[in-house]
Amino acid sequence: MKYKKIMETKIKKQTEYNSKSQKRIERIKKFRIMPLFLFSILLFSSQVILAHCDSYDGPVIKDAYKALETNNVNLVLKWVSVKQEEEIISLFNNTYKLKKGDKEIYEIVEKHFFETLVRLHRETEGAPYTGLKQAGSTKKIIQMSDNAIKSGSIDDLLVKLNNHIGNVLREKYEKVLELEKVKNESIEKGREYVEAYVDYTHTLEAIHDILEHGSGHSGHEH
Numbered sequence: 001m002k003y004k005k006i007m008e009t010k011i012k013k014q015t016e017y018n019s020k021s022q023k024r025i026e027r028i029k030k031f032r033i034m035p036l037f038l039f040s041i042l043l044f045s046s047q048v049i050l051a052h053c054d055s056y057d058g059p060v061i062k063d064a065y066k067a068l069e070t071n072n073v074n075l076v077l078k079w080v081s082v083k084q085e086e087e088i089i090s091l092f093n094n095t096y097k098l099k100k101g102d103k104e105i106y107e108i109v110e111k112h113f114f115e116t117l118v119r120l121h122r123e124t125e126g127a128p129y130t131g132l133k134q135a136g137s138t139k140k141i142i143q144m145s146d147n148a149i150k151s152g153s154i155d156d157l158l159v160k161l162n163n164h165i166g167n168v169l170r171e172k173y174e175k176v177l178e179l180e181k182v183k184n185e186s187i188e189k190g191r192e193y194v195e196a197y198v199d200y201t202h203t204l205e206a207i208h209d210i211l212e213h214g215s216g217h218s219g220h221e222h
Helices: 002-030 036-044 059-070 082-097 103-125 140-151 163-180 187-213
Strands: none
Touching: 059 082, 059 103, 082 103, 140 163, 140 187, 163 187
């Protein structure tokens, strides 16, 4: 009898806690301006994994195509770490050698190169590799962030986001824009660009998802 009362009390407290938590989530969803503490949790949470570098129209594969077209492996080395360079350079050279050979064989080898490059890049982010994604699968918010870099203006994007985080986004964007000009001058500058680029795009995607799904959204598919 005593055990039954204890369990009933625990269940009641848990129900009340769940009810309060749900009400808090609903209030957050109604906010049009993201609170600073929520934004900070989002940025520094290691559970949130964001990116679009595994799609065929993403920046990693685009650089990979360009590298194979020009026989310049340096164009992709910025996407991997120093420790990963040797593996990528070796695979790149073997892939390029087959470029003018049998078309079907080259397509298989080329895809393996793309997969390896993306997988290693994902490792640098501490994120799992889940395969290459089709072109066009990138979220709209990330397409907008990429277009902002290409066009040289982030104004159109900022007006669609809240004023509270506008200054933070502008700072990240301007850093990417400056590094965009020198990213291919050296591997070191390229990696500096990648770090800023990833920070910029991940921030935008995080903001989009937290407003769309609420604070209970704890993970994302890459």
